[in-house]
Amino acid sequence: MSESQHTQREPLALRILDGVTQGLNVAGSTLILLLMVLVGIDVAGRNLFGNPVSGVPELVTLSIVAIVFLQIPAALRQGRMTQSDAFLGWLTRAHPMVGHALATLFDLIAIAVIWVIVWTTWPIFTRAWERGEFIGALGDFTAPVWPVKLILIIGGTALILQFAARVWRRYR
Template sequence: MKNAFLTLERWSTGIAMAGACAMLAIASALGMFQILMRFVFEEPAEWTEVLIRFSLIWMVFLAIPLAFRQGAMVSVDVLYRWSPPAIRRVLDWVVCLAALALIGVLIWWGWDYAQRGGVQTMAGLESVSMFWAYLAIPVGGLFCIPGIVGNLLDPRREELETAQ
């Protein structure tokens, strides 16, 4: 069961990270296009600015699951180093439950925010609803859940071993 869940977590985190990388590539390409249009052709494309911001928001929320999986989001390194092994496992559970509570709030209110923002349109792209930008919050949160639980089941603490 543990191995099956970790396989599912690896797939979901990989999908989220691929999405984050794609959003970074889109933002970079749009930035280059914007520079080319503005300074070479002297015809600025206002819509690229909005899409760059949109893709960066999605990039951040899709990259967070990997940070949770690696144990890099909620850093309690000093307390972890000073604790005996029995307390470390309790600390792992406390961090996991706190992170899940935070992500639960983000999913709940992020979905509410996305629905409420559905009546807004993006400046520069009046045909696109802000729902799609705000949807990054609950979607990123849903991808975080397997990463948080995966970090509890199979902790990765490379930064602890390499820190001085």
């Protein structure tokens, strides 16, 4: 059965999750492209005109976290997460039920860890939103920090759902 036929047989919720995950991945890639252009303009301005673009280091700092959380759910879905699976692969081949149970345990632990990150980021996000927290220097360049906190919550939630979907797909 082809991948597209296999995907069409999945529940609508999983297809929507995969679409949202792909959208987040595209947003992360777009952000990388925009940062590359911005850094290029900054370097050119600095070297050719002696006038750098204000706020580039701050935007790069904020964007790194955003890019990770935008793209990590797609990395998990596409099986591109860095992991050492030699033992787990051997165990799954030798004892499929035990291997699947251990992989599921790892996924559940990952869900718990990411949940803690999302849960503890929520009050940080709301505080940054309410207080108008920013990065940068007044009079030169400022950028709000709440969008990155929101991206962390959205990306983390998508990652949790992708881990849960992986467990579901394992046993379907």
